[in-house]
Amino acid sequence: MDASQVAQVTEMMYALRNPAGIPTFPIIFIGLGVLTFALHILFVQLMLGTSAITLYGAFRENAYWRRLGAAMLEIAKVSVSVAVVIGVAPLLFVQVIYDPHWYTSNVLSADWVIAFIVILILAYWAMYYFYFRNSKNADKTAVPSSRWSMLISLALMLVVGFIMHSLTSQILHPELWKEWYMQNGKLDYSGDQLHAFNIWRYAFFISMSIPVTGAMLVTYRRFKSVREDADHDYLNWAAEVGKKWIKVGSVIATVLYVMWMVTLPETAGNFATSIWGILGGVAVIGYALWAQLRLRGEARFCSYMALPMALVIGLVVAISREILRYDILNGFFHYDFFDYKIVMDWYSTGLFFLTFAIVGGVVLSYFLTIAWKSGQTVGVYTPGAGVNKLGTLSIWIVVLWIIQFFVVGFYVWAQ
Amino acid sequence: MDLISLYPTWYEPTVGSGWVVALIATFHVLASHTSVGAALLFAYLSHKAYREDREDLLDFIKKYGLFLLVFTYVAGSITGPGIWYSTTVASPNGIGALIHSFVWKWATEWVFFVIEVVGVYMIVYLVGKVDKRTHMKISVIFGLASWATMLIIVGILSFMMLPGKEQWFADGGYLNGFYGTNTFIQLGMRTAFMFTITAVVGGIVIAGIKDPAFKKEMARKLGWLGIISTIVGALMFQWYLTAVPEQALLVMENRLPDYFMPSIVAVLAGTLAYFIITMIRPQTLVQGFAGAMAVIILVAGLWPEETARESMRKPWVAGQYVYSNQVIGRDVPGMDIKSQLPLLEKVGILKAHPFTPEHLREVNEGNKIQAGEFIAMTYCSNCHSPSETGIRPLHRYFPEGVSQERVAKYVKGVLTTGNIAYMPKMPMTDSEVDALAAYLVLNNNGGQAAVTAAIDSEIAQRDRALAEKNASDKVAALDFVQEVK
Numbered sequence: 001m002d003a004s005q006v007a008q009v010t011e012m013m014y015a016l017r018n019p020a021g022i023p024t025f026p027i028i029f030i031g032l033g034v035l036t037f038a039l040h041i042l043f044v045q046l047m048l049g050t051s052a053i054t055l056y057g058a059f060r061e062n063a064y065w066r067r068l069g070a071a072m073l074e075i076a077k078v079s080v081s082v083a084v085v086i087g088v089a090p091l092l093f094v095q096v097i098y099d100p101h102w103y104t105s106n107v108l109s110a111d112w113v114i115a116f117i118v119i120l121i122l123a124y125w126a127m128y129y130f131y132f133r134n135s136k137n138a139d140k141t142a143v144p145s146s147r148w149s150m151l152i153s154l155a156l157m158l159v160v161g162f163i164m165h166s167l168t169s170q171i172l173h174p175e176l177w178k179e180w181y182m183q184n185g186k187l188d189y190s191g192d193q194l195h196a197f198n199i200w201r202y203a204f205f206i207s208m209s210i211p212v213t214g215a216m217l218v219t220y221r222r223f224k225s226v227r228e229d230a231d232h233d234y235l236n237w238a239a240e241v242g243k244k245w246i247k248v249g250s251v252i253a254t255v256l257y258v259m260w261m262v263t264l265p266e267t268a269g270n271f272a273t274s275i276w277g278i279l280g281g282v283a284v285i286g287y288a289l290w291a292q293l294r295l296r297g298e299a300r301f302c303s304y305m306a307l308p309m310a311l312v313i314g315l316v317v318a319i320s321r322e323i324l325r326y327d328i329l330n331g332f333f334h335y336d337f338f339d340y341k342i343v344m345d346w347y348s349t350g351l352f353f354l355t356f357a358i359v360g361g362v363v364l365s366y367f368l369t370i371a372w373k374s375g376q377t378v379g380v381y382t383p384g385a386g387v388n389k390l391g392t393l394s395i396w397i398v399v400l401w402i403i404q405f406f407v408v409g410f411y412v413w414a415q
Numbered sequence: 416m417d418l419i420s421l422y423p424t425w426y427e428p429t430v431g432s433g434w435v436v437a438l439i440a441t442f443h444v445l446a447s448h449t450s451v452g453a454a455l456l457f458a459y460l461s462h463k464a465y466r467e468d469r470e471d472l473l474d475f476i477k478k479y480g481l482f483l484l485v486f487t488y489v490a491g492s493i494t495g496p497g498i499w500y501s502t503t504v505a506s507p508n509g510i511g512a513l514i515h516s517f518v519w520k521w522a523t524e525w526v527f528f529v530i531e532v533v534g535v536y537m538i539v540y541l542v543g544k545v546d547k548r549t550h551m552k553i554s555v556i557f558g559l560a561s562w563a564t565m566l567i568i569v570g571i572l573s574f575m576m577l578p579g580k581e582q583w584f585a586d587g588g589y590l591n592g593f594y595g596t597n598t599f600i601q602l603g604m605r606t607a608f609m610f611t612i613t614a615v616v617g618g619i620v621i622a623g624i625k626d627p628a629f630k631k632e633m634a635r636k637l638g639w640l641g642i643i644s645t646i647v648g649a650l651m652f653q654w655y656l657t658a659v660p661e662q663a664l665l666v667m668e669n670r671l672p673d674y675f676m677p678s679i680v681a682v683l684a685g686t687l688a689y690f691i692i693t694m695i696r697p698q699t700l701v702q703g704f705a706g707a708m709a710v711i712i713l714v715a716g717l718w719p720e721e722t723a724r725e726s727m728r729k730p731w732v733a734g735q736y737v738y739s740n741q742v743i744g745r746d747v748p749g750m751d752i753k754s755q756l757p758l759l760e761k762v763g764i765l766k767a768h769p770f771t772p773e774h775l776r777e778v779n780e781g782n783k784i785q786a787g788e789f790i791a792m793t794y795c796s797n798c799h800s801p802s803e804t805g806i807r808p809l810h811r812y813f814p815e816g817v818s819q820e821r822v823a824k825y826v827k828g829v830l831t832t833g834n835i836a837y838m839p840k841m842p843m844t845d846s847e848v849d850a851l852a853a854y855l856v857l858n859n860n861g862g863q864a865a866v867t868a869a870i871d872s873e874i875a876q877r878d879r880a881l882a883e884k885n886a887s888d889k890v891a892a893l894d895f896v897q898e899v900k
Contacts, residue, residue, distance in 0.1 A: 011418065012769040015419060015420060015769050016421075016422065018420065018514075019743065019752045019753070020516055020747075020750050021750070022515060022518065023516075024519075078536055081492065081532050082533075084492050084493055084496070085532045088525050088528065089525050091496055092522060093518075095514050096515065096518050099511050103422050104422055104423065106500070107422050107425050107503070107504050107507060108423055110427075110432075110505075114500065114501060114504070117439065117496075117497035120493050121493050121494075124489045178770060181770055185878070186871075187772065187785065187788070187792075189425060190426065191504065343587060343750055343751065345519070345588065347590060348517075348519035348520060349519055352523045355526050359530075360526040360529065363530050364529070367533050368533075370545060370549060370553065371533075374544045377544075380543065380544060380545065380546055381545050381546070388548075388552075391552040391553075391556075395559070398556055398559040398560055399559065409594045409599070413594050413595060413598075415580075
C-alpha cells in the first residue's frame with residue numbers, strides 16, 4: 001500500500017468514530033479490556049477442555065475417566081456461564097475504543113454474528129441435555145447415554161470460537177473492508193461471509209485449553225483431597241493427568257504461538273520479534289517449566305497456584321495480543337486510540353470502580369467462601385460468625401447501592 | 416474528504432434486520448424479566464423457608480431455579496449480549512450512541528451480572544448443602560443484585576426514547592441523560608410486568624408439584640403476585656404514555672398495527688383470568704397449560720410491546736439525535752456532537768459515506784441503479800425493506816406502475832426536506848434523487864429480479880468499457896514503442 005492509500009484508510013477509521021466520545025481516559029478501557037479478556041478466555045478454555053474430558057470419558061472404558069468426565073461436566077456448565085458473563089466486559093470495552101473496527105467487522109459478517117447467538121445457545125442446551133440424561137444415574141462409571149449431544153455441544157462451541165476469532169481478525173484489516181463490501185464487482189449487503197482468519201492464532205487459543213484444563217485437574221485433586229470421603233487414588237490419578245496436560249499442552253501451544261507470529265500480516269511490522277511478541281511465547285512455555293519445577297509430588301500450595309498461574313500466562317498473552325492490535329492499527333494505519341475525544345464523566349466512572357471494588361469484592365468474597373467451604377464439607381455446611389457477618393455486610397452493601405441509585409436519581413430528576 | 420460516521424449496511428431480505436433485533440430482544444425480555452422476578456420471589460421464599468423451617472419451599476426454589484438456569488439464564492445471558500450483537504449489525508450508530516454515553520453504567524451492570532450468575536448456581540446447587548439461614552442470605556443478595564441490573568438497564572432504555580432531561584442536550588452529563596420521568600415510570604412498569612411473567616412461568620414449575628396442599632399454596636401465592644402486578648403494570652403503562660414525547664404518541668395512534676391495542680387488552684384480561692382460574696382450581700394447572708400461557712404472553716404481549724417501543728421512537732433510534740438510518744440529525748452541544756445534515760446537504764450521501772465504492776461516488780447513466788440501491792440501503796432499509804417481505808416493505812408505499820418522475824418529485828419534495836412526521840430528513844443531491852427514484856421504480860415494478868438484472872448489466876457495461884480502454888491503452892503503448900524504435 002502506498003502512503004495515500006494508507007491515508008485514506010486512516011481517514012475512514014477516524015470518520016467512523018462515535019462523536020459522543022468516551023467518558024474517561026482511553027487507556028483505562030484498554031486496561032480493563034485486556035484484564036477481562038484474560039479472564040474470559042481462561043473460562044472459555046476451561047469450558048472447552050472440561051467438555052473435551054467429559055466427552056473423552058464418555059467414550060473410554062475406564063472407570064476413572066468416566067468419573068472424571070462426570071465431575072468435569074459440572075465445571076464445564078459453570079464455565080460456559082462464567083465465560084459468557086465475563087465476555088460481556090471485553091465486548092463492551094472493545095466497542096468503546098475500537099468501535100470503527102468492531103462495528104465494521106460485525107456488519108460485514110452480520111449473518112455470522114446472529115448465528116453466533118443461536119449456535120451458542122444450542123451448544124449450551126446440548127450440554128445440559130447430556131447432563132439431564134445422565135445426572136440422575138448415581139453410578140458415574142456407567143456408560144453415559146446421549147453422548148452425541150456432548151459431541152455436538154463441543155463442536156458448536158468450537159464453531160462460535162471460530163466466528164469470534166474471525167470477527168476479531170477482520171478488525172486488523174481495515175485496508176480490505178471496502179473490498180469485502182464488494183463481491184464480484186457488486187456491493188454485497190448480505191453479511192454472509194467470514195472474510196479473515198489466521199488458523200494458527202485460532203489453534204493457539206484453543207490449544208491453551210489443554211494446560212488450563214490441566215491446571216483445573218491439579219486444583220480439583222487438591223480441593224477434593226480434604227474431604228472426609230475423598231478417594232485419593234482417583235484424585236492422584238487425575239492430578240497426574242493434569243500435570244501432563246500442563247506440560248505437553250504448553251509445548252503444543254508454544255509451537256502454535258510461534259506459527260501465529262510467523263504468519264502475521266505485513267502490517268504488523270516487526271511485532272513477532274519485538275519484546276511483547278517474544279514474551280507471549282516465553283510465558284506459555286514458561287508454564288510447562290513452572291509445572292515441572294513446582295508441581296512435583298503433593299504440591300499442596302502450588303496445586304492451588306496452577307489456575308492463577310494460568311491466568312497470569314493468559315494475561316501476558318492478552319497484553320501481547322492488544323499490543324499487536326495497536327502496532328497494526330496505529331503503527332501501520334495511524335489510528336491511535338489514545339486521541340479519542342474525552343467527555344469526562346467523573347460520577348459514572350467513580351460509580352463503576354466503587355461498585356466493582358466494594359459491591360463486587362465483598363459479595364463475591366462471601367459467595368466464593370460459601371461455595372468453597374460447602375464443596376469441601378460432607379453434609380450440610382453451617383458457616384461461622386465471621387462468614388455470617390460477611391453475608392449480612394453483603395446484603396447491606398447491595399441495599400445501600402440501591403438506595404444511592406434512587407437518592408441520586410430523584411435529586412437529579414427534581415433539579 | 417468529507418466523511419461521516421456511516422457503516423456498511425446489513426440487509427436481511429426475508430424478515431429485515433429490524434425484526435431480527437426485535438425477535439432477539441423480545442426473547443431476552445421474557446428471559447431476563449422472568450429471571451429478575453424469580454430472583455426476588457426466591458428471596459421471599461427462602462426467607463420464609465428459614466423462618467418457618469420448611470424444606471418444601473427450598474425444594475420449589477431448587478426446581479424453579481434449575482428450570483430458569485436452563486431456559487432463561489442460558490438463553491437470557493446469551494441473548495443479552497445478543498441484543499448488542501444484533502443492534503451492532505442492524506444499527507451500529509444507535510448502539511454506539513448508547514455505549515459511548517453509558518459505558519460505565521453497563522460496566523456497573525456487569526458487576527451485578529457476575530453476582531447474579533454465581534448466585535443462581537449457588538441458589539440451585541446449595542439447597543440442602545448449606546443451612547437455611549445461609550441460603551436465605553444468598554437468595555436476598557441474589558434477588559437485590561438481579562433487580563439492580565434492571566434499575567440500570569431501564570435508564571439506558573429510557574434514553575433510547577428520549578434523554579432523561581432536556582438539559583442533556585445543552586449540558587451533556589451522564590446523569591442528565593439517564594434519569595428522568597420516563598426512567599422512573601418505566602422502571603415501575605417493568606418491575607410490575609416482571610412479576611407477572613414470573614408468576615406465569617412459575618406456573619410451569621407449580622404444575623409439577625405432587626402434594627395438592629403445597630400446590631394450592633404456591634398457586635395462590637403466585638396467583639396473587641400475578642394479579643396485583645398485572646393491574647399495577649397496566650396502570651403504570653397508562654402513566655408511562657404521559658411521559659413519552661408527543662411525536663411518539665402520534666406514531667402510536669397512526670402507525671401501529673390495528674391489532675396492537677386489542678392484543679394488549681386481550682393479553683391483560685387473559686392473564687388475569689388465568690391467575691384467577693389457577694387460584695380457584697390449582698388442579699387445572701398442568702405443564703402444557705402453563706407453558707402455553709408463557710408462549711401467549713411472549714407472542715401476544717411482549718412482542719407488540721417491544722415492537723411498539725421501537726416504532727414510537729421514530730424517526731430517532733437513540734437519544735432523539737441519532738436517526739434510525741444512522742445519521743446524526745441534531746446538534747448536541749453538551750456532548751460536542753454536530754448534526755451531519757449540513758454536510759449531507761452540501762456533498763450528498765454518496766460522497767459523505769465512507770464505504771461508497773469509488774465508481775459510485777458520482778452518479779451517471781452507467782451506475783444509476785447501483786447508486787440508487789446503495790442510497791436506499793443506507794437511508795431506507797433499516798425501516799423499509801426493499802424486498803417483498805420484511806419490515807414495512809418499500810413497495811407498499813408506491814402504487815403499481817408509478818413513474819420515475821413522480822417518485823423523484825416525492826423524494827425531493829418530502830424526503831430531502833424532512834417534510835414527513837415519522838421519517839428522518841434525508842439530504843441528497845439532484846443526481847442522487849434521480850438514482851434513488853430510478854431504483855425505487857425498478858424495485859417497485861420489477862422487484863429484486865429486475866434490480867439484479869439492471870445492476871448486472873451496468874457492471875457488464877463497465878467491465879466492457881474498462882476492457883476496451885485497456886486494449887486501446889495497449890495499442891497506444893505498442894504504437895509508442897514502434898515509433899521509438
